[in-house]
Amino acid sequence: MTQTLSPLEAPAKPGLLRETLQFSRSRPLMVFVVIGLATGVTLWATGQQTALAITAFLVVGVVIVTTAIGMVRDLMSGHWGLDVLAVVAMVATLAVQEYVAGLIIALMLTGGEALEAVAARRASRELDMLLNHAPAFAQRVDPVTGDVQRIPVDEVAVGDELLVRSSEVLPVDGTLLSEHASIDESSVTGEPLPVSYQAGDSLLSGTVNGTESLTMRAEKVASESNYAGIVKLVEAAVDSRAPMVRLADRYAVPFTILALLIAGVAWYVSGDPVRFAEVLVVATPCPLLIATPVAFMGGMSSAAKLNVIIKDGGALEVLARVRSAAFDKTGTLTQGKADVVNIVPAARSARETLQLAAAAEQFSVHVFAEPIIAAARVQKRELPQVAHADEVATNGVHAVFSDGTQVRVGKPAFIEEVTGHITRPALAAGETAVYVAVGNELAGVIVLSDPLRPQAADTVARLRAAGVEEIAMVTGDVAPTAESIAHEAGITTVHAETTPQTKVELVQAMRPRPVLMVGDGINDAPVLAAANVGIAMAGRGATVASESASAVITADDISRVADVMYVSRRTVTIALQSIWLGIIISVGLMLVAAFGYLPAVVGALLQEVVDLVAIVSALRALSIHRRVKRERGSGTPLGAEAFAQPTRQ
Structure with a gap:
């Protein structure tokens, strides 16, 4: 059981400043650079150039060495990153004695990680809420004396009688012993209204009891219960690093070459080496490094608010490019309540x-x-x-x-x-x-x-509007039943009486790619893993299919398939827009600096503003779910224009 905290007992939500300070304690290099910059500015203001030079060489030198070590490791593994440009810029500022600018770049490089972490934490708040909602304690009823004992949820055994008070979270999956109960399942299944249960009905962990206390019998231990499965999926999503971060590195080589070319031409034409440093100061790549992971965490958060857990950013990127889709029948296109x-x-x-x-x-x-x-x-x-x-x-x-x-x-x-x-x-x-x-x-x-889900036909239509060219049903059911359901759903390609192996072969042969597979059962696990991206329907509890899928729908609503595809495409679009915004602004500043109108210190400060612009742009992904909910509320489905493909790179 989880006890509900009063406003006075509940922990305060950390603000942006507090989060930044908490993060800074774990980043001694950033703190070292902050102190160095403050010292450097003071020395510069008092005209102590020698002390300023020593401070800059010490602080910036440490950052250069630290960054260079990681850069060399990346280069040895065949990975060309954007840190190369930052190192060249810092070396250039020291060479032309623009010490304060060098210190600002060092802070920008180390502090950029702090900004990214704070923004990512803000973006992943919905995922964190799911984790924090996990029940920690239970109230066990002694079978002999009837006394109620508060125990850790991990100590609940199958068969235990548990008391769940008003507004408490159900600790494990079980069977209702009370005559009736009203349960809020919104955090697990997405059902907005309380659901009524009678004695003998199955209850899901992670759901919230209504206004009356109830008793239940534990049918599963905590580690095997429904909410534990969801928590594991969320933890995997939070811990994953989006492969889409590599998107910024696609621009590393051309952006570095362009920056060095502009800086070199400016130096050659002006004959002033300071001009070289001034250009590179505004060419530092922090916006490119920050925008993508922040956008992806925001997109994953938006998906979570729509009851879809995306396990990693790579799945989100593939979902944005899906061109074919395959659906299982029973429990996926149909209600699974035969x-x-x-x-x-x-x-x-x-x-x-x-x-x-x-x-x-x-x-x-x-x-x-x-x-x-x-x-x-x-x-x-x-x-x-x-x-x-x-x-x-x-x-x-x-x-x-x-x-x-x-x-x-x-x-x-x-x-x-x-x-x-x-x-x-x-x-x-x-x-x-x-x-x-x-x-x-x-x-x-x-x-x-086993009738068709009410949202199935609309979901198929939305996928076609989104540009999914091939949609098929792959099912183990007999052909007449499969064809009947497929016709109702608007699917023309039907593969019936398939085995797990033939399902895999059929999905692997589908064109064009990438291919999405949607299923719900144990027999769907192999094909979900074999598809480019798999989505598991797990509205009434996690299954083996959930473990092999790239994303899991925790609500009993197939329309979330189209919703999450829309979220994915919008997220990739926002990430690309944020990257290009950073590139365009940086190139503009480089050209201004090339003509000698942007001193190195001013340029370094402006680059910090570019960082913030990139983060704010990327955080737009946090609100994607709002449009989906708004369209649902109005009854108007998201049209083809809403599913516009992200810019291909």
Whole structure:
């Protein structure tokens, strides 16, 4: 359980200045440069040139050596970075005795990391909120005395009875013991309104109890509960460094050559070496280094506010360029909440067919297992005892009962392995069939209805408007059911009765690339990992699919697929705009300096302003989610113009 803090007890949110000071304590080199700059300015103002020179050579020299070491390591690994230009600029200022300018550049280089960290922390605040929301304690009810004991959430065991008070966070996944409860699931599933539950219903950790206390029985330990899975995904997202940071390095060589060319020409034409230093002072590359990671953290934060956890910046960049998409059917395009609507008997009665199937399906994690078991419970069928069972991914379950009876439950091809050819019943739109065999006979067919998600067709349409040229369904379900659902969703390419291996082969063969795969189940894990970028639907708890996906939708809403693609494209666009803004301003300042109108000290100060402009521009990515929510509220979907491709580089 997590106790709610009052405003007086809650920790204060650190402001920008406080965050900067906290960061500076962990950056002794930056503090050293700040002190050096303050000393240098004082010496310059009092006319103590010799002391100023000594101070500048000492402070700037340390920064040059420190930066050069990292630069050499990068060059040895074949990576040309923008630090080369900063080192040349600092050496040039010392050579022409522009000591204060050299100190300012040193501060800009070391302090730029602090600015980036503060901005990134601001951008990742939504991810941090998810981490901080994780339950830390639980209230366990003693089964003998009824006393309530506060324990760390890691000590909760399966079967423990837990008390959850009003407005407290549910510590683990469990089953409701109270007669009823009202739960706020907005932080986990994105559902804006409280959800009502009755005794026996499953509850998710990380959700918030309503106004009345409830009791629940723990069904999972904390480390295996729903919210723990989300927290792991968030931690991976926070810890990752966006490969998109390399985008700035794409400009490293041309930008360095251009800066050195302008500086060299200015020196040659004027005959004044100071002009060389003045140009390079405003050519320092901090805006290029800062803008991209800040924009990407902002984009990941916007996605998190839309209940999508993007694991790393590389996935965000690929999402922005997706040209083909593949969807699983059950639980992805459909609601995954099927109901048994008919049982077609064959060698066994409808009653026995349901009993046998429910007994075997107890050992399956497929979304159709639970409705079959639930149907048997509603009819109060006593399930035969199973001695051994194996689930064959995407095919079904093979169970051996205590009396030696062998039962298969699953796809028709799985059943035909032991029965030979079977007649398949006609199915209506949205219906699917689960086949049951006893020994080498078809016992019967269970028909379930799993309707299309309400947002599925609109999501497919939005992806097409975004420029996704090829959209396909890849599913293990039978062709008639798959084609019916695909038609409703607006998908024309259907690959039915696939295995995990054929799913991988189909997605790898899709063109044009990059390819997006969206799925939800264990059988989707291989294809999610094989696609250029995979999105897992995990609105009712993390699965193996979540572990192999590049992004996870924690809300039970497939339209988030189109939302996160829009967020990704806008983020990349903002990053590119911020980079180009820094380049254009820097080149403009270089040209002014080349004509002798920008002293080195003034240029160094102006470059700090360019840094701030780049950061402010990149932080626009924090507000991307607001437009998505605004459009959702108005009922007007984001059009093709909103999905405009980011500038290709």
